[in-house]
Amino acid sequence: MGDYALLAALVALLVGLTVGKAWERYKLRDGRWIDRRKARESPHYILGLNFLVSNQIDLAIEELTRAARLTTEALEIDMVLGNLYREKGQVGRAINIHQGLLQRPKLTKLENAYVLLCLGLDFRRGGFVDRALEAFTEVLRLDPRNRYALVNLEKLHEEQHQWLEAYHIRQELAKGSEPEEQPRNQQILAFLETQLGEVARKQGDAPAARAKFESAIDLDPKTAPAYLSLGDMKLADGQVEQAIANWERLIEVSPERAYLAFDRLEAAYPRSGRPDHFPDLCRQIIQAKPNDWRARLALARYLAGRADPAGAFELLLEALVSNPHGLSVHEEIWKTLLRLDLERTLVERYMDLTGRSVFYLDPHVCLRCRYRSTELLWQCPQCHEWNTFVEERITPAKDTEETQN
Numbered sequence: 001m002g003d004y005a006l007l008a009a010l011v012a013l014l015v016g017l018t019v020g021k022a023w024e025r026y027k028l029r030d031g032r033w034i035d036r037r038k039a040r041e042s043p044h045y046i047l048g049l050n051f052l053v054s055n056q057i058d059l060a061i062e063e064l065t066r067a068a069r070l071t072t073e074a075l076e077i078d079m080v081l082g083n084l085y086r087e088k089g090q091v092g093r094a095i096n097i098h099q100g101l102l103q104r105p106k107l108t109k110l111e112n113a114y115v116l117l118c119l120g121l122d123f124r125r126g127g128f129v130d131r132a133l134e135a136f137t138e139v140l141r142l143d144p145r146n147r148y149a150l151v152n153l154e155k156l157h158e159e160q161h162q163w164l165e166a167y168h169i170r171q172e173l174a175k176g177s178e179p180e181e182q183p184r185n186q187q188i189l190a191f192l193e194t195q196l197g198e199v200a201r202k203q204g205d206a207p208a209a210r211a212k213f214e215s216a217i218d219l220d221p222k223t224a225p226a227y228l229s230l231g232d233m234k235l236a237d238g239q240v241e242q243a244i245a246n247w248e249r250l251i252e253v254s255p256e257r258a259y260l261a262f263d264r265l266e267a268a269y270p271r272s273g274r275p276d277h278f279p280d281l282c283r284q285i286i287q288a289k290p291n292d293w294r295a296r297l298a299l300a301r302y303l304a305g306r307a308d309p310a311g312a313f314e315l316l317l318e319a320l321v322s323n324p325h326g327l328s329v330h331e332e333i334w335k336t337l338l339r340l341d342l343e344r345t346l347v348e349r350y351m352d353l354t355g356r357s358v359f360y361l362d363p364h365v366c367l368r369c370r371y372r373s374t375e376l377l378w379q380c381p382q383c384h385e386w387n388t389f390v391e392e393r394i395t396p397a398k399d400t401e402e403t404q405n
């Protein structure tokens with residue numbers, strides 16, 4: 001179970017506690033005091049919470065199940081139990097529990113909304129998109145400002161590439177956000193706007209596409225893909241200067257993403273009568289940001305392609321110091337060394353530098369706390385657990401679900 005899953009369970013628990021408070025008040029007003037505290041004051045409940053916080057999910061389920069048996073009034077405990085089963089991957093069981101809760105008599109509107117929210121999360125996890133959409137929409141009918149429902153609806157629409165629907169939901173979320181969350185909202189809106197631009201571009205509607213990309217930049221001036229696409233459209237129209245202007249603007253507003261425009265600019269400068277401008281640009285970037293290894297790599301490739309492999313090699317060694325784990329740097333170094341007929345002194349300099357800069361030569365990671373080490377350790381120095389280290393390999397995103405469990 002990942003950290004996210006634990007967080008989701010805790011959030012659900014807090015939501016449950018809030019609902020619980022509302023429920024108690026309701027019951028008091030109703031004049032019928034039903035002691036749901038009986039469940040909360042039981043040792044099983046306290047133990048369950050402790051196991052939950054320490055990420056021991058099976059034990060948490062065991063204790064919370066015992067606590068839930070003490071009364072049928074502690075709705076939130078059952079809600080959390082369902083959520084824990086969902087996070088364990090037992091979606092069917094989670095759906096059963098949450099649907100059972102919906103059958104309980106006298107649910108308040110708010111309780112109803114939260115149980116539906118849990119059910120929506122179950123459906124989403126199980127891949128039942130339509131039923132998830134239905135559940136979250138129903139939550140919003142009962143509780144129009146429910147942020148969890150809005151965020152989940154947004155993600156469902158994004159997964160189906162319904163960018164406009166997602167955009168409207170993000171606008172709704174932005175209305176209820178704190179001022180410090182607004183930049184993030186603007187950023188998300190800008191990315192969604194960029195996606196709408198890409199759709200228009202694929203459909204051949206260039207003016208609409210351009211308008212979307214420009215409005216994305218208005219929303220957040222750091223939206224790199226919008227500059228790239230605007231430039232690509234200009235280039236396709238034969239407007240090389242304007243294409244270059246868009247890509248240079250990207251470098252200005254978002255220097256950390258400058259490299260995305262390198263290949264494009266390298267090809268475009270000669271077409272605008274500035275054949276030597278690309279290396280100048282790289283040198284300017286290196287001067288402004290001394291540890292920019294990507295500009296060094298780009299300049300090295302440029303020089304190597306123009307009969308200066310020795311100059312390229314020096315740049316690549318500098319790039320290696322800034323990013324010793326970057327395979328693309330090592331690959332370029334070997335290509336350059338081959339061009340230089342594997343000159344022994346250069347190979348030795350490379351090996352010497354690698355030995356001194358590569359921090360994790362054989363990376364291992366603690367499965368429990370993600371602590372990294374350069375060798376296999378039997379006990380983790382951070383979380384003190386035994387035998388939790390595995391060799392760290394980068395796996396494709398699709399496999400992460402399996403490796404986490």
Ligand SMILES: [Zn+2]
Pocket residue numbers: 366367368369370371380381382383384385388
């Ligand atoms: Zn650890």
